[in-house]
Amino acid sequence: MTNAIDWQLATVTAVRDETPTVRTFTLGLPGWDGHRAGQHLDLRLTAEDGYSVERSYSIASEPERSGEVDITVERIPGGEVSAFLHEVVVPGDRLELRGPIGGYFVWEAALGGPLLLVAGGSGVVPLMAMARHRARSSAASLATAANGAAGTPARLLLSSRGPEEIIYRAELDTLASAGDGFAVVHTLTRQQPPGWTGYARRIDEAMLADVLEPLGASVRAYACGPTALVETVANGLVRLGLPPDRIRTERFGPTGT
Amino acid sequence: MGERFVTRGFVGRRDAAPDAAGLSPDERRRRTPPGQYLTPDFPVLSAGPTPRTPLDRWSLRIEGLVGQPAQWTWDEFLALPSRDYVVDISCVTKWTHLDMRWKGVSLDTLLEGVELDQRAAFVVATCDGGYTTNLPLADVLNNQAFVAYEYDGRPLQPEHGGPARLVVPARYFWKSAKWIRGLRIQDRDEPGFWESLGYHNRGDQWLEERYSGD
Numbered sequence: 487m488t489n490a491i492d493w494q495l496a497t498v499t500a501v502r503d504e505t506p507t508v509r510t511f512t513l514g515l516p517g518w519d520g521h522r523a524g525q526h527l528d529l530r531l532t533a534e535d536g537y538s539v540e541r542s543y544s545i546a547s548e549p550e551r552s553g554e555v556d557i558t559v560e561r562i563p564g565g566e567v568s569a570f571l572h573e574v575v576v577p578g579d580r581l582e583l584r585g586p587i588g589g590y591f592v593w594e595a596a597l598g599g600p601l602l603l604v605a606g607g608s609g610v611v612p613l614m615a616m617a618r619h620r621a622r623s624s625a626a627s628l629a630t631a632a633n634g635a636a637g638t639p640a641r642l643l644l645s646s647r648g649p650e651e652i653i654y655r656a657e658l659d660t661l662a663s664a665g666d667g668f669a670v671v672h673t674l675t676r677q678q679p680p681g682w683t684g685y686a687r688r689i690d691e692a693m694l695a696d697v698l699e700p701l702g703a704s705v706r707a708y709a710c711g712p713t714a715l716v717e718t719v720a721n722g723l724v725r726l727g728l729p730p731d732r733i734r735t736e737r738f739g740p741t742g743t
Numbered sequence: 744m745g746e747r748f749v750t751r752g753f754v755g756r757r758d759a760a761p762d763a764a765g766l767s768p769d770e771r772r773r774r775t776p777p778g779q780y781l782t783p784d785f786p787v788l789s790a791g792p793t794p795r796t797p798l799d800r801w802s803l804r805i806e807g808l809v810g811q812p813a814q815w816t817w818d819e820f821l822a823l824p825s826r827d828y829v830v831d832i833s834c835v836t837k838w839t840h841l842d843m844r845w846k847g848v849s850l851d852t853l854l855e856g857v858e859l860d861q862r863a864a865f866v867v868a869t870c871d872g873g874y875t876t877n878l879p880l881a882d883v884l885n886n887q888a889f890v891a892y893e894y895d896g897r898p899l900q901p902e903h904g905g906p907a908r909l910v911v912p913a914r915y916f917w918k919s920a921k922w923i924r925g926l927r928i929q930d931r932d933e934p935g936f937w938e939s940l941g942y943h944n945r946g947d948q949w950l951e952e953r954y955s956g957d
């Protein structure tokens with residue numbers, strides 16, 4: 487039938503802090519066959535005595551980058567894998583993984599837009615791959631199109647606790663200032679910097695309506711984050727008139743009950 | 744990979760004490776399929792919005808290669824003989840939850856009054872929202888599967904598949920279709936939603952059949 491997704495060895499080539507509790511690992515993968523924005527990989531850690539654990543991590547980097555992928559990991563207190571990655575792993579280490587995995591929570595430039603991306607905390611990771619992919623493909627079409635066609639219109643609504651906890655903050659600012667049709671809307675739920683005029687509450691239907699408005703109801707929506715956020719977003723968008731099959735969801739993070 | 748790779752510096756969390764439910768580390772290990780970790784939580788996973796069908800418009804239907812299709816309204820379904828189940832559940836996203844308590848109706852009970860065609864060999868579960876999953880009949884008969892409507896003593900919540908979901912404990916949890924509305928009996932296998940998107944056709948967690956080709 488289909489080829490197996492084999493385990494392979496990656497070499498950690500760079501480690502970068504995104505926030506005080508979130509870190510990006512660049513994984514050199516000579517044998518990587520490429521991925522689609524939104525897919526994830528499975529990481530396997532194995533101890534000397536054979537004890538091993540697996541966890542999934544979304545691929546943060548865009549498919550256009552070859553030979554390496556980024557994953558961005560939030561450190562969970564007491565977390566078996568995330569704490570190990572934060573405390574122990576340094577450049578030069580090797581990690582075992584397989585992928586890419588997942589064929590539904592994906593966006594490709596060819597699918598078109600407009601695109602509405604909604605994330606809470608580390609749920610932004612797979613959406614970042616989409617935003618990066620979108621930027622790369624809009625740059626490519628700008629370079630070839632004589633009329634200077636802009637990229638797929640897209641907006642990212644990102645919920646973070648405070649300003650220090652915004653993942654990819656600087657890069658998101660850069661993407662949003664490129665003038666190619668990408669906008670970022672932040673909501674800061676717990677702590678706002680002085681003079682903050684943006685949203686300061688959890689995502690709700692009114693906020694979704696505001697953010698959706700410039701894009702219209704023909705969007706493709708992708709929501710990722712903790713379950714409560716994803717439920718609010720998916721159900722809210724349905725009430726705002728989006729067809730359910732235009733809303734794709736992925737959940738990770740705290741589950742409550 | 745031929746020789747086993749060892750991750751530098753990885754020891755792992757080896758819980759030495761019994762857990763909150765009093766299970767010893769040994770028993771927990773024995774009941775944890777490869778690559779899974781135990782959680783006391785009930786994480787939610789679905790590919791899109793949560794459908795909500797009012798109970799007065801809900802029905803469960805068995806169709807396909809059967810003598811006569813069978814159908815139950817919500818009240819009729821609740822009136823069927825039900826059972827309490829305590830089962831271990833494993834999700835392909837890596838969590839395993841031991842001793843999950845459900846109430847529901849065995850597929851054997853549902854199929855009791857239905858005459859199966861000789862060619863009947865597979866079942867496709869169909870759901871509100873368009874989700875589907877496929878299973879050989881041999882994997883769901885003889886008390887291997889049930890349609891649950893209560894979890895932990897309470898009505899099954901919509902995000903967990905309520906009002907009713909299929910539960911097939913011996914397979915990864917995506918086979919336990921949420922928001923189930925029908926069982927279509929077929930002579931040939933037909934990959935469902937995740938089975939068409941790179942996930943394993945059978946999904947036995949003890950054989951770690953996560954992705955096609957595993």
Ligand SMILES: Cc1cc2nc3c(=O)[nH]c(=O)nc-3n(C[C@H](O)[C@H](O)[C@H](O)COP(=O)(O)OP(=O)(O)OC[C@H]3O[C@@H](n4cnc5c(N)ncnc54)[C@H](O)[C@@H]3O)c2cc1C
Nearest residue numbers: 541542543544558559560565566567568611738739740836
């Ligand atoms: C498809 C998919 C993609 C994922 N992508 C990412 C990603 O890009 N980045 C990322 O950081 N994680 C991602 N995750 C989550 C990741 O797989 C792990 O679950 C996470 O890193 C915690 O693992 P751990 O071993 O550190 O914690 P564990 O030892 O498994 O858990 C310790 C405790 O923390 C709780 N917990 C688990 N996750 C969280 C959380 N986020 N916040 C608070 N409590 C939590 C658990 O319920 C448990 O009680 C993804 C998960 C899936 C299924």
